Amino acid sequence: MFSGDSVRIDKWLWAARVFKTRSLASDSCRHGHVQISGQPVKPSRQVRMQDVIVVQKEQMTRTFKVLQLLERRVGAAAARQYAEDQTPASEWEKPREPYFHPFARPKGSGRPTKKERRQLDAM
Numbered sequence: 001m002f003s004g005d006s007v008r009i010d011k012w013l014w015a016a017r018v019f020k021t022r023s024l025a026s027d028s029c030r031h032g033h034v035q036i037s038g039q040p041v042k043p044s045r046q047v048r049m050q051d052v053i054v055v056q057k058e059q060m061t062r063t064f065k066v067l068q069l070l071e072r073r074v075g076a077a078a079a080r081q082y083a084e085d086q087t088p089a090s091e092w093e094k095p096r097e098p099y100f101h102p103f104a105r106p107k108g109s110g111r112p113t114k115k116e117r118r119q120l121d122a123m
Contacts, residue, residue: 006046007069009034009053015070017079018055018062033057052086059096062087 013025013034026043028034033056034041047053051066065084074082103120105112112120 004069006048007071008043009036009041009045009047010043011071012047012066012069013053013055015073015079016064016083017073017076018057018064018083028055028057060087060094061091 010022010025010029013019013028014022019025019028025034029041029043029045032040035054036045036047036051038054047066047069049066049069053064053066055062055064063086065086066082067084068082070082103123
């Protein structure tokens with residue numbers, strides 16, 4: 001646990017195991033994928049207890065309530081004491097579309113021929 005009254009958002013997101021690395025948490029903040037009170041935040045924004053954080057991660061929007069502050073990363077089981085996951089059930093049930101590359105070729109078919117490459121370039 002942290003003894004102060006606030007901690008940086010990027011550090012808290014990393015320590016509470018929302019992101020795998022602190023640099024991923026910082027990048028997500030910089031790109032506007034992390035919000036507090038509906039406002040995008042910078043990585044240096046201070047988090048206080050009872051703040052509600054909305055994180056857009058991959059194809060999912062997750063919501064967390066800060067229960068306690070921490071600066072150091074803790075185990076996954078212990079991380080549940082520091083953040084309450086308020087993500088709605090509808091978000092978990094949303095269909096996730098797998099990534100489909102429009103120019104994917106069957107495995108083992110080799111390099112595209114000149115004619116196939118021209119067709120791909122025309123797209």
